Amino acid sequence: MTTIAVLGNGRVGGNLATALTRAGHEVTVADRTPGAAADTARTARVVVNATPGAGSLDRLAALREELRDKILVDVSNATVDGPDGLPAELLHPGSSLAEQLQEALPDTRVVKTLNTMLFPVMTAPGMLAQAPDVFLSGDDPEAKQTVRELLGDLGWRTEWITDLGGIRTARATEAAILFVPHVIRSSGFTPFAISIAR
DSSP states (O other): OOEEEEEOOSHHHHHHHHHHHHTTOEEEEEOSSTTHHHHHHHTOSEEEEOSOHHHHHHHHHTTTTTTTTOEEEEOOOOEEEOTTSSEEEESSTTSOHHHHHHHHOTTSEEEEOSOSBOHHHHTOGGGSSSOOOEEEEESOHHHHHHHHHHHHHTTOOGGGEEEEESGGGHHHHHHGGGGHHHHHHHHOSOOOBOOOOO
16 A cells, blocks of 8 residues: 555546555545645655646646655646647657656656556556557656556556656657647547557
């Protein structure tokens, strides 16, 4: 059992909080009241960033002390949205939100994952007709192992989890968000994940 704080109570955060609670973890979700994110983060071992990516850096940088020595699981993508509300371009071209968070939070161990799929797949990967992939990016092996175990609790089989390496590799998975609007326009909001055929 791990104490987990989920920052963000929209579809992504709510879905993850429900699934992690069902898996036996002690999960707290920060609501929008002033100070809730700080209070929630302070008491957790693992913090999940499920806040909208465009504002994540400012929100989390303000929690530097509360996030000290914590594992920060970043599942957000920082994009500039187009007129239809779908991602149109990256907010951090040539970098990534995860890298920016790691730089702003040097005493926090940032791990990027679960950002290459529609949100229902995050907690039910077996729903897809073909085996999906989920990727890990981060500089701390111990933190990535903890996140790997949490992914297992969410239904991700060992062979579906690919460790890409350091936090710099997050720029590759974050760029995959640029596929999403085109796939949605083509196929609708049918659950899907970016996978590597082997």
